[in-house]
Amino acid sequence: MRYTILLLQLFLFNIVLAQQATITGFIQGESGLPVPYATVGLRGNEKGTMAEGDGRFLLEDLPTGSCQLLISALGFKPQTLSVTLKEGITNELTITLESASSTLDEVVVTGTMKAVSRANSPVPVEVYTAEYFKANPTPSVFESLQTVNGVRPQLNCSVCNTGDIHINGLEGPYTMVLIDGMPIVSGLSTVYGLTGIPQSLIARTEIVKGPASTLYGSEAVGGLINVITRSPEDAPLFSADVFASGWGEVNTDLGFKARVGKKAHALVGVNYFNYQQPKDKNGDGFTDLTLQDRISIFNKWSFDRDEGRTFTLAGRYVYEDRFGGELGWDKGDRGGNDVYGESIYTNRWETFGTYQLPVQELVTFQFSANGHDQNSVYGETVYQAQQYVGFGQLTWNKTLGEHDLLFGTSYRYTWYDDNTPVTAGFGDDASVNQPSKIHLPGAFVQDEIRLSPQNVLLLGLRYDYNSLHGGIVTPRLNYKWNSRNNLNVVRVSVGNGYRVANVFTEDHAALSGAREVIFEDELLPETSWNGNLNYVRKIFLGNTVVGLDAATWYTYFSNRILPDYETNPNAIIYANLEGAAVSQGISLSTDLSFANGTSFNAGLTLQDVFTRENDVKERQLLTETFSGVWQLGIPVLKYQLRFDYTGNVYGPMDLPLLGPLDDRPRQSPWFSTQNIQLTKTLSNGMELYGGVKNMLNYTPPANSIARSFDPFDEGVEFSQDGSVLATENNPRALTFDPTYVYASNQGRRWFLGWRWSLK
Template sequence: MKRIFMLILCMLLSHWIIAQNTFRAKVTSDQTKAILKGATATIPNLKIAISADTSGLIVIPNIPNGKFEIDVTYVGFSKSEKVYSFPQKNPDQTIEIVLEPSTGELAEVTVQTTRTNQSLRDIPTRIEALSLEELDEKSTMRPGDIKMLLGETTGIHVQQTSVVSGSSSFRIQGLDSRYTQLLQDGMPLYSGFSGNLSLLQVSPLDLKQVEFIKGSASTLYGGGAIAGLVNLISKIPEKTPELTFLLNGTSANGVDASGYYSRKWQHIGTTIFGSYNYNGAYDPSNTGLSAIPQIKRFTINPKIYLYMDEDNSGWFGVNTTYENRLGGDMQVIDGKADNVHQYFERNKTFRFSTQLSFTHKIDEESRVNFKNTIGYFDRQLSEAGFNFKGKQLSSFSELNYVRNGEKASWVAGANLITDNFTATPPQSSLNYNLTTLGAFVQNTYKANNWFSLESGLRLDDNTPPPNKPANGLFILPRVNALFKLTSHLTSRIGGGFGYKMPTLFNDQSEQDGYQNIKPLNTGNTQAEQSYGLNGDLNYRHALGSEAFISVNQLFFYTKVDRPLILQNNTFINAPGHLTTQGTETNIKLVMDELVFYLGYTYTNTKQHFNGLTNTQPLTPKNQLSFDATYEIEGSFRFGAESFYTGSQLLSDGTTGRDYITFGLLVQKMWKHLDIFINAENLTDQRQTKWGSIYTGSITNPNFGDIYAPLDGIIVNAGIRIKLLN
């Protein structure tokens, strides 16, 4: 009997020993396929937790027979929860576990502006990105344009250039709008004359991501990006078709209706965006002048995508916008003009451009890209007793080579940019023509796990050339370095040269409506040349399993030699230079469904002309923003935000007062339907409360600087219908 008992015990013991199983898995990112070293695998029932090694491999030994849930987590990524049966059919198999980026600041973001499609965390150039989720929120707050989207971004200031028509430009780090670039999918659709009104004619509904570079971005995008650039990344067709309609109405007599459709088949895909935007003239202060003009705008943007095979793909798109914008005296807008009420400002614009992109994949590491855009822009600006009409024909073509190696990545190429502006008589003397041929090379070298260096060089030749010393030829070096000091703390430092060719199209001429401006003699005018430095510290950390904090501190400095200024209706080079310096602070705290954001910008921009130093007008030194959002994904969203804009010097030597605005958003989401209501400027801050916005008579008003809102409290509400999603 004793022998039988011992035999049974040995058999059970041997079975238990044999039943010990080993689980092997490799953890990677869904977007970039990068190895997620340090990912954690947990078997809750067995109280086992193992971390992945440097190759992303997880090995869990001594697992008994049965079914066990294994959870895999990594900071900034959604958790993988899956039940596995042991013993496995193939015990030596290494399972691949792919984690998707989670929402929140720590999610992994892939950027396109650098051409290498790398993770945001691994690029030495400092880039900020607004994700699709954030754009989804912005599209319900202001569906008709991206003015609010840019205006609520730290370090960017939106400046209204017309009192009655609402035209606006944006400034980065205190520099005039002519020192910035607005791109669509890496192409300059909104440069020169066509840049006017661009903020007010782009809808966020068909955007997937918005990327910002603040500071010199000369290597890939030319010298004009002295202050930085904004790259609008369009949505692309996915396997799951999308059909979305958005209807919106505002308390300021506005209506927006837009639709977006996308679908991808095996070898072809398409996206189609269309919108109609209307706004009746709106005068909340009863000044007799429109704070918001009468607007009628149509937009249609179709694209077709071709996936010929694994190595060749491309797309072609068309962007078309027509707008009739009428502001001024409310009686004139209503068709009741008389001898006293005559003032108006009408902008009729037609925008048409094509976009072409083709990519050939050479091997797993390298590819060749070609892209082209041709743009036509027709604008007629009419005022009482004055009419200015012009047409712009521009083009951009680029061929580049990209290689992403394990240690080094290369981007090299050449581009050709043409810009031709023709004014209708009697302003034909303002005609403008410029051709730029550029070549560039950029290398990103990952020396080790904690240090990467990005260096670039660009050579541009401009025709017709400006005055000496450059004579149209510019060499633009740029260097950026990334230091991963710890797993939570990184730092970037860099700088570069830039330049801007003389042009009539800037904030000053736009504010003056191009009246009485004398022709620009490019050959007798020097190009503006710049030197810029940026440095930042970025801290990211997980506070438990559901909370994240991100802190970014940026320092910047830019000097612009001999900037172009308007003097006696003539653009000349100023006798001196312009400097801007300051800091940006961004703090984001994510606590499961609750997100807090705090942003602060300090900007000190000075004019150093004729040995004297003066503060640049219309540049607030202090700006502060706070945002709190509570969201149950796919169900409910509530947001509250507040913005402080500090006092600023005005062109007449007076000081514009500081002010605070406040807004609220409530959104309820179902599978196929969203309902939202949003309120802006609940503190009803209006410049017209603090004094008159013009001098002279209502017949011929002389407007001062606009430094605060004119439209007061605005409430909008609407629905978004998702038929396919």
């Protein structure tokens, strides 16, 4: 009997062994290099292991059938992999993990105008992936940048909610916005061009802080924002991202790709945003958030050519109908003086591309063109404008020994016409408009010299000839040092920038009918000198990687053009500053990655932006001295959940008052907007997400719009010199004015969304 029991036990043991399986595998990053010490576990089972230093792992004695592997590694996104295990069979897997860092050490093109590893670039470039912005989903690139350190979306009007992007305290017109390296947002579209880019098709966003006029010419004084779209070959077959908010906003992003013939690849994206529920929670009689109806269509092509030469062609069309104003307004009131409204119709098209010439040398032609038609009313004031910009650039990249040379020549043509005095006729042709036509040919050279494996020097020089203002020279110097292990990197940048201003296309306040616009003299081009010191450090603390990025900068402007709101409360006076303007500050960012996939990013910026004229120092209006941003992401792999907590905080800003009797605060208070989000990943790859935006429910004071009850100043009396008189009905000597704005009136709201990508 004893032998019978023993034989039965051996038989059952063999059955159990036969029902067990083994997994061996290799874990690598996107570069193909092994990922050491990754954690590999079986969902619903205590089985788990850690990969060796060469990325290889072994899991034994696993139950047969379908199961899910959970893989996580320091600095990489957690991954779930479905496998089917069969008895007695060893499963061999190769697993590729995607980097989880918000600022990737990948190939960048901004800053040097050629592909280079971010770690090797002598120009400091910040890179933010599409995944980074998913932690706080927004309907536009404009809003998404609120979580980037030192970058702030600034509203310029309480009524129509148009805005621009500030980098290190410098206003929107000092920032050049590119799509795939081509300048498509300029002039008129500095106000509206950052909306309507389908975010489902954005691969990453590259940001350079500081002047880049040496490569990109006028407008790149404060910095660059380069939106890099997906290549048609690498994009998902189909992608969708739809979300709605408790305020009634609906945003839809759709994208799909197709192969056309044997050598062409096409990528199509559509963005549609709609908000049609006017709200007035602060009780001032005006919409808290503008009504918007916007559609954007994007199409990009790439073509297979001999020897891998590049040829891409893209186009985008944007239409937007935007309204803000009194709640009783309808389209019949547009341009009238019964009910106040600001209504803006925008039509915009763009095309841009890159073609590598069929020659032995690396010679590339890049081009872009855009047309912008704007039909706007601000109360009774009508602003109609058209702008067409054509741009072409030829570059030659040549390596000679330790010198990596880039030669380039470019030409930009800008045609602009509107119904303001800027383009009004004169003399015998006073009744016929005289559109502005600017020719801007230029040439540049750049030499990147590798002095040693740890030292790189970049020298650059550009010459532009503006048909209105003559020749302008912009030099720059960049130096990079890195330690032998690349854990420490120091970059020094010195450069010159310039900008030719058009206030009607750049400053919303010049268009609102609330103030008269006065030009003291002909405006001369602004010029600036900038110095920047950047230090990057990586620290390994056990299973945690800490990234530090510290920078300090100093920018000195001459001929700075600033609007004067205070000399005459009923006017805006534009003139070149006789003194100097300065932007200086420091910033610090940290990026922590943990082995379980948790990530934490935070940054703070301290800055001082001021003008000095006749020994009088004045802070720039609507510019904070302190700002901070943060983002915390916590994955819960067991349930395929992710929790994100994002936010920002801003210090006080000086605000434009209407005179000594204006009783509104001279400075804004400290304020913060904070958001939470929970994302659930389903087994088919779909994601459901939702959360709360502005959960502290911060909004500006209800009296941000002065005399909102009298938008046409019917109850205001003026003196002979145009100043406002204090009367019994207007004891504070105020006029209707929407420029006292520093934050959105949109309070707390929930949001729900769904996204899916079909590879």
